[in-house]
Amino acid sequence: MGVDRVRWGIVATGNISTSFTRDLKLLPDDAVVTAVASRSQDNADRFAAEFGIEHAYDDYRRLLDSGTVDVIYIGTPHPQHYAVARAALQAGIAVLCEKPVTLTAKQARDLVAVAAEHRTLFAEAMWMRTNPVVQAFFADLASGVIGEPQQVVADFAFHKPALPARLLDPALGGGSLMDGGIYPMTFTFMALGRPAEVKAVGALNEDGVDLNVAMAWRYDSGAVAALTCGLRSQNPWTASVSGPEGSLLLPHRFHHPEYYVRSTAAGQERIDVPVHGLGYHYEAGDVMRALRDGLVEVPSLPHAGTIEVLELLDETRRQIGVRYPGDDEDLGG
Ligand SMILES: NC(=O)c1ccc[n+]([C@@H]2O[C@H](COP(=O)([O-])OP(=O)(O)OC[C@H]3O[C@@H](n4cnc5c(N)ncnc54)[C@H](OP(=O)(O)O)[C@@H]3O)[C@@H](O)[C@H]2O)c1
CATH class of the missing domain: 3.30.360.10 (Dihydrodipicolinate Reductase; domain 2)
Structure with a gap:
């Protein structure tokens, strides 16, 4: 993927999405948040205004269809991760998804398979690993x-x-x-x-x-x-x-x-x-390096680790x- 500037989309406007987006600002100018999606337009607009984000959507699906992002960060509660991540991967949009990425190992194995099938990067936001x-x-x-x-x-x-x-x-x-x-x-x-x-x-x-x-x-x-x-x-x-x-x-x-x-x-x-900031920019930086290298897996956030911990x-x-x-x-x- 020959991207100079990586365009991030933020899915959900809760606590962790706020912390993650704040930390993204610590990365060089090649990381730009271009879109945010919420279940409500008001929340999307508020979040967009706070972080200077160009596009704000009242539906996660609309963000995926917008053509405005290369990678999404998913900060919904755990049960909502799977459907959003799967739809993004099928659309060829890279995914960094909060932990636990899914409720079960079976769902995580499915997401890894979809990522491989669509040659699209998928990673669990297990930020501890990148600290x-x-x-x-x-x-x-x-x-x-x-x-x-x-x-x-x-x-x-x-x-x-x-x-x-x-x-x-x-x-x-x-x-x-x-x-x-x-x-x-x-x-x-x-x-x-x-x-x-x-x-x-x-x-x-x-x-x-x-x-x-x-x-x-x-x-x-x-x-x-x-x-x-x-x-x-x-x-x-x-x-x-x-x-x-x-x-x-x-x-x-x-x-x-x-x-x-x-x-x-x-x-x-x-x-x-x-260490700088809250520490979320380290995982984001690793995702961007992997995207540029054309990888479907971020070396510091390995799929096998995600799946095996979910099995446990x-x-x-x-x-x-x-x-x-x-x-x-x-x-x-
Ligand atoms: N890495 C970390 O340090 C860390 C820390 C805390 C949490 N987490 C993880 O991040 C995820 C979110 O945690 P959080 O503390 O940010 O939660 P939160 O403050 O409740 O925010 C979750 C957001 O998800 C969206 N959402 C979508 N469907 C929802 C539903 N059915 N009910 C409620 N909200 C829904 C809402 O945003 P909209 O209204 O904009 O749609 C909501 O604001 C969890 O999976 C958690 O494990 C990670």
């Missing part, structure tokens, strides 16, 4: 500084007196697992790969939405991982990998850190890596009994 601190952390881990990893401990839980309605609504893919649990799961997958065995317990509310989840993963190497997520507690929100020679730790809000801590026989060292999410939901409208067939339940 420079996280990348330095994993480079350090790969260097063998702590020896063979034996344990991962990671948690993603927060509490707000008034949670966004989306998080408690099964029809909007509510619950801590899909929203937050995907981060410790992806982190552990990056550190240790796919586990041989997964066990999970969860506490659900009367609507069947998970409020507290604990997971234990076992590996044939002998390594184990302990992961939690929740919506009822203020957790340390950290992630660590430990081995016989020491440990590496990502601090509070480990999915977009400013430093990490290496503890070895040499002592404890804080390692700072420069499927299995965890089966074990703790979280169901979303319409996913029984995909989950095989």
